[in-house]
Amino acid sequence: MGPRAGSSGKEFPVPEVRRAERRAVGPGRVNLIGDHTDYNQGLALPMAIGLGVTVRFTPSTDGRVSVTSTALGPGPELPLDLPAERAAVGRIEPAWARLTGAMVAVSRPVGGGAVQIDATLPIGAGLSSSAALAVALAEVFGVGGDPEAVAALCQRAEHLAGVPVGALDPLICAGGRRGHALLIDFSTMATRQTPMPEEAEVVVVDSGQQRTLRTSAYAARRAECEAAAAVIGPLGRADTADLARLSGPVLRARARHVVTECLRVRSCAEALATGDLAGAGALMTESHQSLSGDFAVSTPVVDSLAEDLASRPGVLGARMTGAGFGGCVVALCRPGAVDPASLPTPAWRVRPADGTVARRG
Numbered sequence: 001m002g003p004r005a006g007s008s009g010k011e012f013p014v015p016e017v018r019r020a021e022r023r024a025v026g027p028g029r030v031n032l033i034g035d036h037t038d039y040n041q042g043l044a045l046p047m048a049i050g051l052g053v054t055v056r057f058t059p060s061t062d063g064r065v066s067v068t069s070t071a072l073g074p075g076p077e078l079p080l081d082l083p084a085e086r087a088a089v090g091r092i093e094p095a096w097a098r099l100t101g102a103m104v105a106v107s108r109p110v111g112g113g114a115v116q117i118d119a120t121l122p123i124g125a126g127l128s129s130s131a132a133l134a135v136a137l138a139e140v141f142g143v144g145g146d147p148e149a150v151a152a153l154c155q156r157a158e159h160l161a162g163v164p165v166g167a168l169d170p171l172i173c174a175g176g177r178r179g180h181a182l183l184i185d186f187s188t189m190a191t192r193q194t195p196m197p198e199e200a201e202v203v204v205v206d207s208g209q210q211r212t213l214r215t216s217a218y219a220a221r222r223a224e225c226e227a228a229a230a231v232i233g234p235l236g237r238a239d240t241a242d243l244a245r246l247s248g249p250v251l252r253a254r255a256r257h258v259v260t261e262c263l264r265v266r267s268c269a270e271a272l273a274t275g276d277l278a279g280a281g282a283l284m285t286e287s288h289q290s291l292s293g294d295f296a297v298s299t300p301v302v303d304s305l306a307e308d309l310a311s312r313p314g315v316l317g318a319r320m321t322g323a324g325f326g327g328c329v330v331a332l333c334r335p336g337a338v339d340p341a342s343l344p345t346p347a348w349r350v351r352p353a354d355g356t357v358a359r360r361g
């Protein structure tokens, strides 16, 4: 861009940087252990991964944000003053563009431009493609601050877009660190970077069963947890003795999952810290059984994939990861135990990667 005339008639340079394309990569995540604990003030141990969503933002002067996804096609033009209200965001079509609209509404970028979205992360496979997109949008829209602040904004956007997620996904996608899993305590939002042992290999396998949180029983599970918490308090802070105070078998089973899962997360983080990979793997397999039985968020396809992986030599444990109802299984392995290319569905060997905040220059 060339010089512009000021009111005095004198020419002054407009900084090139305002017009320059901005680019950010939001990593996906795999949760090693601790699912359906975030909205219960419990614990989780996720890591950011190398697969992710890339957003390019080319500023323009027309005061609108246009959206295009390489995979899903052209999207809408969004006004910069889009209200941060569910009704306004809910009217955005196609539906996949609502999260981008919600991010415009909550981050209020200073100017319009073209958003181009590219993903190496499979969409709807439980590797947090939506949080990866949200944190990448936060970066290109100029949202600063620490991972907690970025995550809170992205979580608010997800809620505006109609998905009642917890803080797990945006927090790890923003706050992950290369070589580490992140131990998160959602009762205080305290986090601890936990080094992953070099000899631990993490393999993620797509079950091929697609899920979306909007249509899954995610909201129903949240409601059941809230009903149990009304009797015994936040489930992530309850203990096994409290379970007896719950009358119905369903609520008791849901609460038992959350209470025991938090114990497993803590033990798993300790096992990884001391290099006890076998111990960490066994806890992951137990976690799957609890999610499938007590919490009822697995499927027969995901159960048999987890069982198949866990029974292979050199695989120390395997579990569904994320919300469930399909999606991916994560396995903790000795190096070379599972060749992703030999599996019938898409699979990846993943390493703990930097989140968007660590990637800032």
Ligand code: GLA
Binding pocket: 034, 035, 036, 037, 038, 039, 165, 166, 167, 168, 169, 322, 323, 324
């Ligand atoms: C989804 C949600 C998270 C979390 C997990 C289950 O990924 O986005 O907030 O609740 O499910 O652990």
